[in-house]
Amino acid sequence: MRVLFIGDVVGNKGVSMIKNYLPKIKQSVRPQVTVVNGENATAMGRGISLSIYKELMSDGVDVVTLGNHAWSNNEILDFIDDAKRLIRPYNFPRRTTPGKGYTMINVNGQQLAVLNFQGRVFMDNLDDPFALADELVDKLSQQTKCIFMDFHAEATSEKLAMAKYLDGRISAVVGTHTHVQTNDARILPGKTAFLTDAGMTGPADGMLGMRPENVIGRFLNQRPARFEVLEDGRGIISGCFVDIDDKSGHATHIEPVMYTDDRMS
Amino acid sequence: MRVLFIGDVVGNKGVSMIKNYLPKIKQSVRPQVTVVNGENATAMGRGISLSIYKELMSDGVDVVTLGNHAWSNNEILDFIDDAKRLIRPYNFPRRTTPGKGYTMINVNGQQLAVLNFQGRVFMDNLDDPFALADELVDKLSQQTKCIFMDFHAEATSEKLAMAKYLDGRISAVVGTHTHVQTNDARILPGKTAFLTDAGMTGPADGMLGMRPENVIGRFLNQRPARFEVLEDGRGIISGCFVDIDDKSGHATHIEPVMYTDDRMS
Amino acid sequence: MRVLFIGDVVGNKGVSMIKNYLPKIKQSVRPQVTVVNGENATAMGRGISLSIYKELMSDGVDVVTLGNHAWSNNEILDFIDDAKRLIRPYNFPRRTTPGKGYTMINVNGQQLAVLNFQGRVFMDNLDDPFALADELVDKLSQQTKCIFMDFHAEATSEKLAMAKYLDGRISAVVGTHTHVQTNDARILPGKTAFLTDAGMTGPADGMLGMRPENVIGRFLNQRPARFEVLEDGRGIISGCFVDIDDKSGHATHIEPVMYTDDRMS
Amino acid sequence: MRVLFIGDVVGNKGVSMIKNYLPKIKQSVRPQVTVVNGENATAMGRGISLSIYKELMSDGVDVVTLGNHAWSNNEILDFIDDAKRLIRPYNFPRRTTPGKGYTMINVNGQQLAVLNFQGRVFMDNLDDPFALADELVDKLSQQTKCIFMDFHAEATSEKLAMAKYLDGRISAVVGTHTHVQTNDARILPGKTAFLTDAGMTGPADGMLGMRPENVIGRFLNQRPARFEVLEDGRGIISGCFVDIDDKSGHATHIEPVMYTDDRMS
């Protein structure tokens, strides 16, 4: 099967990039299933709402993943338990976190497990992503060999460590969170596809999606600042696609995807 | 001269502790000058407003210092440049920061320099507090030997390092920020008084002044939370006083101060 | 029962403070059991060795706790599994960590559980200390109500949050790691004794036990530095004692302990 | 002029990649000047030695930049003041740091300023890279418009903020430190070339150059670990080249460079 993954969707511009360009990308990439990170999908660029989740689903997304901004829009607490295809990082505290950290989806008769984990280096104090991924992958392997992880993390070392740790037991580890696509898509020796970061989707000319003035201002004055999503200018859509052998779960191909809307009309 | 210093005033309770108990403390301690850290003095426990600054001054405070929450209440940008006795950490970026990082105050004919600096370990990326303090103390020493620093910092090592670095050149280094008074008031070999943290002033039974539920909840669920100042229960007022020899600027005595309102009526 | 707790023992000086002064302190405090944090007990001030562990035990210590420096001296991997009264933070990764995170000790016919946990704020990415403490305290409560925790953590908020979280279910939470004793020993409403930090034991005039030059130098030049334990000057021994009602496990008294060797001969 | 930049050279393998493949890359890219980040160039992967600096220079490198590992090999303190073409991050403390943070090099009769700065987000507490870069670029602009910066930083936001802050006043900002090349080389509106990270040079199949076992082990057990450079397997060489208009200093082209030695013989 071919899995299309799209990195952090930021603000209205990000959501409209999905609406306007996902169909075209699908026509060219021809994935069987589409996974999108939606942790920045509200108009404020923080968290997700029920209406945006539904919009993404109706625009052709099959699974929505999240990250450290999962809870930034409080509304999520009301609907995440009912949102079948919305997953949040698995390693948030087990006792206190609503929602789920993975989902199983039927792709032309073959089960695909989509997992969402979050790193800890320079990030929140979550539960051990390595120990929990080890355990979860063991469990899910009894149902399917096709397992795809969105690993939402800051440090390149933690992302690569996860991929190498799971190499041969999972189909792909694709990183998110830095909003900048890396140039290192490859298949590891055990046949796990890896990309350090898929990059972002939304305003192309901002500061990782936000208006530059406030972000730069904060570096200059070290005072708290409200960041706003950049509304104007070009849009970008970033991600990758991975080919997985249904039987073995081995990745056979990974390729980055990146378009800006001035190059796509 | 005797300097009374009061640590982080938190919320309405903190401000009312100053109003109600500072006079009594002054009667017993008999300071010539009173310095109060006001970085948490708004009702929200974040930043300071013009009216609270004025209230503190009219309740007998001579100088108000700040910290990492200096800018949490935006209103400060409008009045800090005119607030003669309000200082913010000196080592915020020089080019972009309003207000000033020290003030000179006349104490019975003797000048006292009050300095506010902020640490960097586990905190904001400010300018080098060691290099800047070295330079500023050199400059101010030409006007007075009586120099008092509120060093707003997290790590015990950074606070002690600052005190030892300036030992013999400054009258006192008193730490703030952790909201917990330490039991290590002493005079260093060079005659600089030191206390790692002065402790806080406000609600006595909260989480460093805040309602416990939300703070504990955040440790349990790792989700963003709004912290609110605890309104009820006992109040506490914490700090220390330092005796400084006017001529030499040497500290001759340092003593912690801590009262709760159930023990003070 | 009365529990004497002594904070981070640093270097040879720290170990000799235990040897020379623990007997005198015991004579005055008269504890039934003595717990000492030994994470800095080697001559280098990092980790512990088998010979130092044995020395502490033969000098009258009943249980040794550790912290983030538990593994700084590699030798520990060889003996921790056999060291009956040596515990390391419980919330190191379960699958990969030798040793144990708590111990049960018989105190005049009554069981006392001694627990060691480590915080995560500004520290290592360990497993959730709140969730694990909750679970462990539940389990141990079936054996004894007398439960004492050394919570090795940096942030005052995390330490107090743990104490309030466990208030009423545990006899005492005493913090370590900052090497500076706090002035807030108290009994919380549920009858759990609390002290943010017990302070350190060893060289009294260093930088938290280390030679000041290198530590200050590192703040000035931001280059890596080797820290060495200060060998000369006065020694300090810091901690607290807690009275626990054997039946209920409630704390009835907590009191800080601090001596320097120039005041103890 | 065309500037070739090569990202963090790691260990013996990295140095030998320069020796063996830089000539071939130069033949194809035809740069007028070559800049290499050497912060990991020792056999241990930490810091640089005089002999390796000389080897890099004799293998065709014109300027060597550094980063947070600048001081990891102590030997540098002995030779950096005499090493004409070796620069360390400009924003280490001014009063205490040997060496220099930029160099001027003559490129076919045109001056090129090469600058090295380090970020602060998730890194050391250095001086303000934004304020200092602003000031330095102002000063250097009076001598040349051709200014190239290696910005050694962790966070994508800080790197992009620096590039946008200097956009139009500097020829290029190229990031290093994450050891993973990003896929976002572009020319900003003001004609400053930008690449978030140039990637690394050395062992292709390790953990950012190091042996995977120890790095993964550290994520699994949270104990201190010695990391060693991976010696065997393929090598990689990563970087970019930038075309700068000599008169205006504007970038006219930026292009990533990445080869592995199995694809280059």
Ligand SMILES: [Fe+2]
């Ligand atoms: Fe994001």
Ligand SMILES: [Fe+2]
């Ligand atoms: Fe994120």
Ligand SMILES: [Fe+2]
């Ligand atoms: Fe505060």
Ligand SMILES: [Fe+2]
């Ligand atoms: Fe603060």
Ligand SMILES: [Fe+2]
């Ligand atoms: Fe310690």
Ligand SMILES: [Fe+2]
């Ligand atoms: Fe510690």
Ligand SMILES: [Fe+2]
């Ligand atoms: Fe590096």
Ligand SMILES: [Fe+2]
């Ligand atoms: Fe680096």
